[in-house]
Amino acid sequence: MALTEAAHLDEKGRYASADFGGYHLPSHADVPDIEVEVINAADENFGALGSRGGVGELSISGVAAAVSNAVYNATGKRIREVPITPDKLI
Amino acid sequence: MxxxxxxxxxxxxxxxxxxxxxxxxxxxxxxxxxxxxxxxxxxxxxxxxxIKRLPMAEIRREADGSISIGAGVTNSAVAYHELVQKEYAVLSQAILAGASTQIRNVATVGGNLLQRTRCPYFRDGISNCNKRTPGSGCDMATGFNRTAAVLGTSDRCVATYPGDMAIALLSLDAVVHVATDQATRKIAIDDFFLLPGNTPEKETSLSHGEIITAVSLPRIDGGTKQGYVKVRDRASYEFALASAAAVLWMDGGTITQARISLGGVASKPWRAKETEAMLAGKKPDSALFREAAAASLKAATPMKYNAFKPELATRAIERVLTELTQAA
Amino acid sequence: MSDENRFDPNVTRRELMAGAVAAGVAASVPAGLAFADEAAPAAVPAVGGSAVEMGVKLIVNGQPHALSIDPRATLLDTLRETLSLTGTKKGCDHGQCGACTVHVNGERALSCLMLAAQCEGDQITTIEGIANGDELHPVQKAFIDHDGFQCGYCTSGQIMSAVALIKEGHATTEDEVRELMSGNLCRCGAYPNICKAVMDAQGKLAGSGI
Known part of the structure; x- marks a missing residue:
């Protein structure tokens, strides 16, 4: 979401990225080692099990913003639209 | 099918x-x-x-010092061949920057030259595309043209040549060997690819029935520095937004000759002749690199969504030059 | 709706899928044509049509097969539909995902981009052919040990790619493994665990001669 996977719709309503060659899922080389840290504190307001249900969907939300901040720190450019592709830094 | x-x-x-x-x-x-x-x-x-099993799968040194690569040699076999890695490193780098191992293991040198554009309007089978259906028009020109070419385009076609291998071959002044059942001929790589002009459906100077038999690389005299820089939307397994191949001859701290070619930004593998001319006889210098790189993009004709390409290509050239001369 | 099209609770998932595919073929048009308007290309391609079948001898996982196939049949479709070797997966069918990776004469290749006819006489190995009886191949074992998958759809392609990658010997670091495994996309994002599995299996296989 932060760096890849742009779905481009043209003015006539056709997808210009209609296959895996145009719609870029991250490849092996895009994904670094990932460390998972479990926050070991129950949140019983969220659910009876005390865990924040939906580990993927909730925790992923901050990642694009964090990556965008990293891009800003590295380049001085504040990009406000994802994915952040090379053309947006020109 | x-x-x-x-x-x-x-x-x-x-x-x-x-x-x-x-x-x-x-x-x-x-x-x-x-x-x-x-x-x-x-x-x-x-x-x-x-023609996969015809005996065209050999890489060999010719008497004149050049190297002949059979048209049926796979991309992997070229990229990992000792002679290629040692003397034509830019070719090895460019091939390994493209596609994936699975594709490189099967794709041949002859076929790679003939790969066709990734323009989405060419591939979708329904849009107007002069390359696919001559005379129907070009929906890329008015459509989502982020990946379109900015050099060598015409009113009829703005599609980008997608490959990596041919960009390196161009910087090595390669020669394409072709044959019919009667005769053979040699075509300089720059003449092998055609500009779209009014006939974008015709991409190469091959006639119907002519078969590519080999690609030869002239002998490189003297030590050179060679490199390939590719900028793309993800880290691997993706076509170039812009790429630059460079072969530099150095004498002491001076660039005596430079051959530079561009991919991802032109309708055919593109020789950056303006850059080459400005580098010859000069000492490496970042301001010179910037100016010389930009010179080859002066003729660019960007459209609505690919206005970033001239600058991206300029920076690709700058980067390959900087990397090669810093490693001195 | 005729009786034979009624839902039958005893139909297995695979039989149901096979029936659905057959029905789909009968009504098939190229996906693009649904879009066609006045700007449609002058020459609408002939769809389907009959082709004369041809005899092809394939060697798959060491077994010879004499087949009569449509020249248009890809290696992938022949493995799955004709030989019922469904471990090899069809992802994109256009060489953009790696799910259909098999070995042809020991080298990894995309079975969706090869015609079966091209592979006559070649040694083809699929995911069904790498274990030694009930004993998993070390790469298969490593994928389980390191949880190298989530949904599993890309897994047979990832494993076939990894087995070949280790043999090729060009990847010694994690970064090299990542680069040379990049032809196998994983939508679930199991990449870090796949990478660990490959490094682990590579270490175990070093010098073992497998």
């Missing part, structure tokens, strides 16, 4: 005759481009002549 007849070629002359005899016949080598485009009905041959 449209139905076709399939036959295995027994020898090169017979293959050439079989394809020449039928206007809509095609050669099949690795198939990584052709089979893909046949599924999309972009290619609709009525006969395939399989």
């Amino acid at each position: 449209q139905p076709f007849t399939y036959e295995k070629a027994t020898d090169q002359a017979a293959a050439a005759r079989a394809v020449a005899a039928e206007k809509t016949a095609k050669y099949l080598a690795g198939g990584t481009t052709l089979v893909d485009l046949m599924k999309l009905y972009v290619e609709t041959p009525t006969k395939l002549v399989d």
Whole structure:
């Protein structure tokens, strides 16, 4: 979401990225080692099990913003639209 | 796919005759481009002549010091060949920057030269595309043209040449060897690819039935520095937004000669002649690199969504030059 | 709706899928044509049509097969539909995902981009052919040990790619493994665990001669 996977719709309503060659899922080389840290504190307001249900969907939300901040720190450019592709830094 | 007849070629002359005899016949080598485009009905041959097993799969040194690469050699075999890695490193780097191991293991040198544009309006089978259906128009020019070319385009076609290998071959002044059942000829790589002009459907100077037999690389005299920089939307397994191949001859701290070519930004593999001229006889310098790189993009004709390409290509050239001269 | 099209609770998932595919073929048009308007290309391609079948001898996982196939049949479709070797997966069918990776003469290749006819006489190995009886191949074992998958659809392609990658010997670091495994996309994002599995299996296989 932060760096890849742009779905481009043209003015006539056709997808210009209609296959895996145009719609870029991250490849092996895009994904670094990932460390998972479990926050070991129950949140019983969220659910009876005390865990924040939906580990993927909730925790992923901050990642694009964090990556965008990293891009800003590295380049001085504040990009406000994802994915952040090379053309947006020109 | 449209139905076709399939036959295995027994020898090169017979293959050439079989394809020449039928206007809509095609050669099949690795198939990584052709089979893909046949599924999309972009290619609709009525006969395939399989040349994969013809004896064209050898890399050898010629008496004049050049290297001959058979048209049937796979991309992997070229990229990892000792002679190529040692003397033509830019070719090895460019090939390994493209596609994936699975594709490089099957795709051949001859087929790689003939790969076709990734323009989405060419591939979708329904949009107006002068390359696919001559005279129908060009939906890329007015559509989502982020990946379109900015150099060498015409009113009829703005599609980008997608490959990496040919960009390196251009910087090595490679020669394409072709044959019919009667004759052979050699084509300089820069003349092998055609500008779209009014006939974008015609991409190379091959005649129907001519078969690519080999690609030769002239001997490189003196030590050179060679490199390939590719900028793309993800880290691997993706076509270039812009790429630059460079071969530099250095004498002490001076660049005596430079050959630079561009991919991802032009309708055919593009020689950056303006940059080359400005570098000859000069000492490496970041301001010079910037100015010389920009000179080759002066003629660029960007459109609505690809206005970033001239600057991206300029920076690709700057980067390859900087990397090669810093490593001194 | 005729009786034979009624839902039968005893139909297995695979039989149901096979029936659905057959029905789909009968009504098939190229996906693109649904879009066609006045700007449609002059030459609408002939769809389907009959093709004369041809005899092809394939060697798959050491077994010879004499087949009569449509020349248009890809290696992938022949493995799955004709030989019922469904471990090899069809992802994109256009060489953009790696799910269909098999070995041809020991080298990894995309079975969706090859015609079966091209592979006559070649040694083809699929995911069904790498274990030694009930004993998993070390790469298969490593994928389980390191949880190298989530949904599993890309897994047979990832494993076939990894087995070949280790043999090729060009990847010694994690970064090299990542680069040379990049032809196998994983939508679930199991990449870090796949990478660990490959490194682990590579270490175990070093010098073992497998």
